[in-house]
Amino acid sequence: MxxxxxxxxxxxDSSAAILNNETVLSNIVASQNQIHKKFxxxxxxxxxxxxxxxxxxxxxxxxxxxxxxxxxxxxxAVTTGPGLAPAxxxxxxxxxxxxxxxxxxxxxxxxxxxxxxxxxxxNNGKKSxxxxxxxxxxxxxxxVISGGHSExxxxxxxxxxxxxxxxxxxxxxxxxxxxxxxxxxxxxxGSIIEQFAKKGHEGKFVFPKAMTDQKNFNLSFSxxxxxxxxxxxxxxxQKKLDKQTIFDLALDLQNAVFDQIIYKxxxxxxxxxxxxxxxxxxxxxxxxxxxxxxxTEINEIWLGGGVAANITLRKKIRSLLKKYQKQSGKKIELxxxxxxxxxxxxxxxxxxxxxxxxxxxxxxxxxxxxRKPNLEI
Numbered sequence: 044m045x046x047x048x049x050x051x052x053x054x055x056d057s058s059a060a061i062l063n064n065e066t067v068l069s070n071i072v073a074s075q076n077q078i079h080k081k082f083x084x085x086x087x088x089x090x091x092x093x094x095x096x097x098x099x100x101x102x103x104x105x106x107x108x109x110x111x112x113x114x115x116x117x118x119x120a121v122t123t124g125p126g127l128a129p130a131x132x133x134x135x136x137x138x139x140x141x142x143x144x145x146x147x148x149x150x151x152x153x154x155x156x157x158x159x160x161x162x163x164x165x166n167n168g169k170k171s172x173x174x175x176x177x178x179x180x181x182x183x184x185x186x187v188i189s190g191g192h193s194e195x196x197x198x199x200x201x202x203x204x205x206x207x208x209x210x211x212x213x214x215x216x217x218x219x220x221x222x223x224x225x226x227x228x229x230x231x232x233g234s235i236i237e238q239f240a241k242k243g244h245e246g247k248f249v250f251p252k253a254m255t256d257q258k259n260f261n262l263s264f265s266x267x268x269x270x271x272x273x274x275x276x277x278x279x280x281q282k283k284l285d286k287q288t289i290f291d292l293a294l295d296l297q298n299a300v301f302d303q304i305i306y307k308x309x310x311x312x313x314x315x316x317x318x319x320x321x322x323x324x325x326x327x328x329x330x331x332x333x334x335x336x337x338x339t340e341i342n343e344i345w346l347g348g349g350v351a352a353n354i355t356l357r358k359k360i361r362s363l364l365k366k367y368q369k370q371s372g373k374k375i376e377l378x379x380x381x382x383x384x385x386x387x388x389x390x391x392x393x394x395x396x397x398x399x400x401x402x403x404x405x406x407x408x409x410x411x412x413x414r415k416p417n418l419e420i
Contacts, residue, residue, distance in 0.1 A: 045117045045401050048141070049394030050102065052134030053126030053154045054191075055090045057097035060390035061109035064398055066165040068109035070384060070391035073097040091129035098137055105390070113145045118406070120150040120397030122157070124418030125191070131414035139409050150397040151407040155420045156204070157392040158347040159185035159196050161385050162378035164395045180342040180376075184311065188304065188356070189348030190216035190231065193262050195311060196420060198345070201399045204420050207320060208260030208307060215300050216350045218264035222271040222296055226289055236293045237353050243294025244287075248274065250299035252306070258322040260307050267299055301356050305363055312339045312367050312375075336371045345378050352386040 044063060051058040057073040073093075106112065121138035124131060142149040163179065185196040185204075193215045195208035213221070216233050223232020228239075250270055253263040274292070278284040313323045315337050344364070350356060360377055368374050380386050400406075 045398060046111060046115055047118050047120055047150070047394045047397050047401065048102065048105070048111075048113075048116050049120040049152075049390040049397055050098070050134045050138050051122045051154070051157075051388055051390040051393045052094045052098060052130045053122045053124075054130055054388055055093070055127075056388045057094050057101050058388060058390035058393075059098070059102040059105035060394045061105050061111050062164075062391065062394035062398060063167075065163060065395055066167050067385075067391045067394070068111070068167050069105045070389055071101050071105045071108065072384065072387075072389055073101045088129060090127060091133055094130055094133035098133060102137075102141075113141070113147075116145065116147055118148040118150050118397065118401055120152050120393050120400075121412075122154050122393055123151045123412065124415030125154055126414075126416060128414050128416045131416065135412055135414055139412060142409055148401075148406045149409055149412065150400050150405065151412055152393045152396050152400070153418055153420055154388075154393075155187055155192055155194065155196075155418075157396040158187045158189060158192070159198065159204070159345060159420070160201070160396050160399070161347040161351075161380045161392040162345040164380060164385055164391055166381045182340055183343040183345055184341045185345045185347065186304070186308070186351075186360075187348045188215050188346070188350040190214060190220055190233070190350075192348065193264070193304070194420070195260055195307070197317065197341075202403065206420060207311065207317070208262065210262040210264060211254075212263055212265035213268055215262070215264055215304065216348070218268045218300055219297065219350070221268050222275075225272055225275050226292070231349075233350060233353075236297055237355065239290050239293035240297045240355065241294075242287075243290040243292070245291075245294055245298070247288075247291040248295040250295060252299075253303060255306065258324060259320070260311055260322070262303055262307060264300060264303070267296070267303075271296055297353075297355060301353075301359050304356070305359050308360065309363055309367070312341065312363075313337060314339070317341070331370065338371055338373055339367075339375075341375060343376050343378055347380065347386065347392070349387045351379060352383040 049060045060070040061068040183198040187194045193210040197205040219233040228235045
């Protein structure tokens with residue numbers, strides 16, 4: 044058994060969690076949404092100041108809720124990147140102080156890796172959930188979809204990753220948030236777009252499909268954002284941007300963002316050789332109608348990141364997996380975090396990733412620990 048205190052200050056949320064191995068005992072998040080709302084995005088210097096004020100009470104609350112003490116800890120984990128440099132600095136500095144004061148090992152965590160592994164976290168006290176999610180069937184495909192990242196990551200085992208696709212510009216969540224801002228939906232807008240989409244009529248607006256002629260598994264969302272901006276400006280000029288039109292726009296935008304993810308995911312599943320990044324072109328896809336469907340090496344899909352909380356995205360992925368099972372006969376399980384709270388930025392996923400590193404004895408040197416804003420997996 045290992046008990047770990049995890050700290051995350053990668054962006055605008057101050058978070059602390061206590062984990063016993065893979066089990067989350069507490070996960071406290073102090074949100075800064077109200078601070079940054081008027082800016083329509085995160086203001087780094089304000090985020091840094093808020094972390095200074097919020098982090099210590101957040102840590103103490105996490106300890107209290109888990110009925111733990113500093114003395115009982117086996118290690119302290121902290122996000123070192125990617126993220127906002129001023130924000131990362133606060134979490135790293137605090138982790139160093141605590142590790143020095145209580146003579147604890149310190150573990151440096153990659154924020155993207157933590158999102159990728161977040162579906163593996165166990166909910167304290169739910170035995171059936173533990174039994175179901177403790178098993179891992181490699182290789183798996185981790186899909187990280189958030190406000191800052193959109194990536195496909197092949198997981199051969201914990202700690203051994205291969206990034207096979209990513210956004211070449213905006214992230215999916217960033218696109219939804221920015222279009223939401225154009226519609227005056229506040230910050231962050233992604234969850235509001237999801238709610239508005241439920242009231243929309245599908246097919247009123249047709250968005251362009253990006254990256255469909257590119258023989259890779261990459262994504263692009265900047266074109267959708269630009270198209271939406273021009274569309275909204277035109278609707279406003281014509282005085283046609285009423286409530287129902289906004290609902291319709293939210294639905295078609297959300298579908299356009301998610302359908303691009305599904306488009307690339309399907310091609311990952313149908314790749315003749317994923318190890319060599321072979322992309323199934325249109326000529327290859329024609330043969331699939333004859334039943335010549337490749338059996339992917341992927342056994343599980345792990346969905347993480349803020350946008351992973353979106354029910355529509357989950358439904359679209361499950362629908363694709365059912366289609367693939369019908370074509371190939373292979374069943375692939377979709378795993379998602381046990382709580383939507385573990386989809387956004389949180390320390391529980393940091394602690395989970397730290398547990399696996401603790402097992403491998405991958406500890407950081409306190410004097411070498413530093414922020415890495417552009418860290419990649």
